[in-house]
Structures are given as structure tokens and as C-alpha cells.
Amino acid sequence: MRSIVFSCARFLGDLRVVATGVVAACGRGSRPRGGGHTRRLPRPFSTGLIALVVALLLTGVVRAGEAGTSSVPATQPRLVASTLHVRLQARRCATASPDSMAAAEAVIARRILALGVRGARVTTVGRCGIDVVATGVTDQRQFLATIAATGQLVIYGMGTLPLLTAGATFPYTVTYAFQSYCHAAKSPRPCILIVGSDLDRSKISVGRDTLGAPVVNAGAKGAGADRLSAYTGAHIGQHMAIVLDGTVITDPTIQARLATYWRITGLRSVVEATTLAISLTYGALPIAFTIVGGYD
Secondary structure (H helix, E strand, O other), rough: OOHHHHHHHHHHHHHHHHHHHHHOOOHOOOOOOOOOOOOOOOOOHHHHHHHHHHHHHHHHHHHHHHHHHHHOOOOOOOOEEEEEEEEEOOOOOHHHHHHHHHHHHHHHHHHHHHHHOOEEEEEEOOEEHHHHHEEEEEEHHHHHHHHOOOEEEEEEEEEOOOOOOOOOOOOOOOOHHHHHHHHHOOOOOEEEEEHHHHOOOOOOOOEEEOOEEEEEEOEEEEEHHHHHHHHHHHOOEEEEEEEEEOOEEEOOOOOOOOOOOEEEOOOOOHHHHHHHHHHHHHOOOOOOEEEEOOOO
């Protein structure tokens, strides 16, 4: 800015010479051949001409100065951290107990910390609402998906049932009553192999496969690890569906016995993988919530 002011001052110092020259040229006018009198312009006209020249030249200087000081185009987008005010509402308010709301509040707070957002406020409101205030959020879509996801992971043994498409709604209703189907060679129904409580949270992380696609590394413990190992060893060539909140993530073919460690593939982005890993690491919400909007 200092250089622009200096340039303008130096320019104005020379401007009188330019303007005087213009007026002098106009003042001389055109001398007729063979002599005659010189026609001079009226004084008001010459004064107006000087003002016009000054205005035009100064406009050019100011515009050039503005162009020289603009380092970022006005149309270039900039990522600015923002403060979010979000309200979550339990989908079934009648089943929301004080204990389940307190547990949900704690899970949401841990998920927000895992995203690197500090100082967020998570507060239970009324019987079945939770308010979240978070500052410094740069990826709003990931933030909302992380705090609102129920995070109920189930791995089903699918036997010889038809393959399921990633992103589809899981079409079966399965309970632990069908646990015995995991031992059948050709099960007519899916069986539950792993639920969220069977996960070994110390083994959960985000990684990439040999092709660079995002994956979530996971592992099981206790009885869940034993069920998974027994089933995959007896059903090589069949498949098992990995389902989160009722949506199929992937339905891979079993290629070998799985023990306490495996990978969840079929994820579309690192953001999706990170959101899933956070949900699995910090546990599922005890009740399902819906984002009903922001608040003041």
C-alpha cells in the first residue's frame, strides 16, 4: 500500500506538466494559413478539461493499485473453521431413559474429541434431546455423520445366500436365536458372528490396501473371535456381510480362516473410513438419534 501512495504522489507531481501540455495544445488551436489570430479556448472549458484528464488518469492509477495489492481473487474459496450448533433427537423418545441419554452424551463427546475438535459442549436437553456446540469444525459433513451415526456393527455369516450389494439395506431380521445356524453347512438364514461388543478396540485403525483404497483394520476378542474363526474356517468360498446401522458396507467372500484380525474394505473415502473407525472405537450409541437442526 505504501508503494502505491508513493507512486500516486510522484505521479501527481508530474501531472501538472501533462495537463498543462494538453491545455496548451488545445489553447493554440489551429492557426489559419497565411497568418491570422489564434483562437483560444474559453477559461471554463480549459479548467474542465484539466479536471477530466486528472479524473481519467487517477482512475487508472487507483485501479492499477487495487490490482497490484489483490493477492487472492475474490472468487477463490477459502476454508474457514466455523461454530456449529446441532440438536439431536432420539428417534423413540419413549424408550430414552436418563441412563441411556447420559451414555449417549458421553459417546458423542468422545467421538468429537477423536475428530480433533476441542472444547465442544454436549448437553442433554429435556427428555430425549442432545445439544452440541462445537467450534473449529472444518469438515461439517464428517462431523455430523460422526456424531449422529448409531454405530451398530454386525458381521453376519451368510452361507450360500445371495450376495448383497454395498450400500443396500440389510434385508433380513436376525437375532441370537439363529446362532445355531452358524454351525450349519448350508444355512437357510444369516447368523450373527460379531457385534460391536466383540471388537478389540485396540486393533481398530484406518489404513490402505495394496491398491491404495481406504480400509479399516479391526479385530475381535473372546467368544466373538472364536465364532469368527470357527465359521470362516468351515465356510471358505462362502461369504459374510459386514453391516453398519442396517446398511451393508461389504459382503466379501471368505478366502481363509480369520482369527483375531481382519480388514473392512469397500469404503468410498478416507473420511468414511475415519468416521467408521471412530464409531467402532468409541462404541455405538445406546439409542438412535436424528439431527433435527441447529438452534440459537
